[in-house]
Amino acid sequence: MMLNVQGLRTGYGRIPILNGISFAVREGEFIGILGHNGMGKTTLLKALMGFLPATGGHVRLDGADLTAAEPFRRARLGLGYVPQGREIFPGLSVHDNLRMGCSKQAGAEQDIIAEVLEEFPRLKRLLDRSGGALSGGEQQLLAIARCLCGKPRLILLDEPTEGIQPSIIDEIVEVLLRLRDYSGLTMILVEQNLDFIAALSKRILIIQKGAITREVQPGDLGDPSLVGEFIGITT
Numbered sequence: 001m002m003l004n005v006q007g008l009r010t011g012y013g014r015i016p017i018l019n020g021i022s023f024a025v026r027e028g029e030f031i032g033i034l035g036h037n038g039m040g041k042t043t044l045l046k047a048l049m050g051f052l053p054a055t056g057g058h059v060r061l062d063g064a065d066l067t068a069a070e071p072f073r074r075a076r077l078g079l080g081y082v083p084q085g086r087e088i089f090p091g092l093s094v095h096d097n098l099r100m101g102c103s104k105q106a107g108a109e110q111d112i113i114a115e116v117l118e119e120f121p122r123l124k125r126l127l128d129r130s131g132g133a134l135s136g137g138e139q140q141l142l143a144i145a146r147c148l149c150g151k152p153r154l155i156l157l158d159e160p161t162e163g164i165q166p167s168i169i170d171e172i173v174e175v176l177l178r179l180r181d182y183s184g185l186t187m188i189l190v191e192q193n194l195d196f197i198a199a200l201s202k203r204i205l206i207i208q209k210g211a212i213t214r215e216v217q218p219g220d221l222g223d224p225s226l227v228g229e230f231i232g233i234t235t
């Protein structure tokens with residue numbers, strides 16, 4: 001297993017949010033984590049990146065225990081993060097946003113950006129525009145592209161469809177499918193958009209109140225009773 005999470009606990013101050021999360025991800029796998037608002041999806045990704053300290057359990061990457069590792073060390077070992085709300089730099093151009101993502105390999109910056117942009121024709125046309133002047137969907141594409149500039153091996157994606165118009169959601173699906181099928185990248189997607197998560201994930205974990213309660217296959221999400229019972233949202 002590439003990533004092994006065992007009994008992970010964390011929270012904010014003294015408020016526990018993750019109550020012992022366990023799952024494992026194989027290299028090259030695309031897994032979805034589905035849960036509705038407030039179930040702990042963002043908290044889980046922040047804990048995996050080291051932005052929130054674990055209060056219990058373990059996180060192992062390629063067998064190495066990263067439970068107490070600083071975020072920069074996790075990034076150096078290949079963890080990439082596309083945060084909820086994108087967090088691009090609104091005052092910087094698209095090109096400069098991508099340069100910020102390259103900080104690890106300063107020397108090869110232009111080559112890395114050119115290579116990443118091959119997957120993002122829409123961004124190629126927007127390189128001089130400031131990040132803040134992009135649409136939400138374009139910002140999301142930029143956030144994914146910027147993450148790729150850091151040459152991650154495992155990417156954590158936090159609700160990439162949030163607040164984004166359907167036509168560009170389709171484009172995000174296409175980009176992620178190509179990455180899934182041709183790049184060898186490992187990806188963990190947290191979402192509450194059923195169609196999006198089903199289109200991309202090979203298997204789906206359901207998160208409820210800070211715990212993984214069930215694993216389902218993408219096809220199972222067509223069953224409204226299962227969806228209603230385990231996820232608490234209606235299709």
Ligand SMILES: Nc1ncnc2c1ncn2[C@@H]1O[C@H](COP(=O)(O)OP(=O)(O)OP(=O)(O)O)[C@@H](O)[C@H]1O
Nearest residue numbers: 012015017035036037038039040041042043044084
């Ligand atoms: N900084 C914080 N301080 C205290 N509680 C927080 C903080 N951030 C989140 N929480 C709480 O932790 C719980 C889980 O939040 P989290 O953001 O992980 O959920 P989520 O599943 O990602 O939901 P959403 O889809 O709304 O982002 C919620 O009850 C939330 O109110």
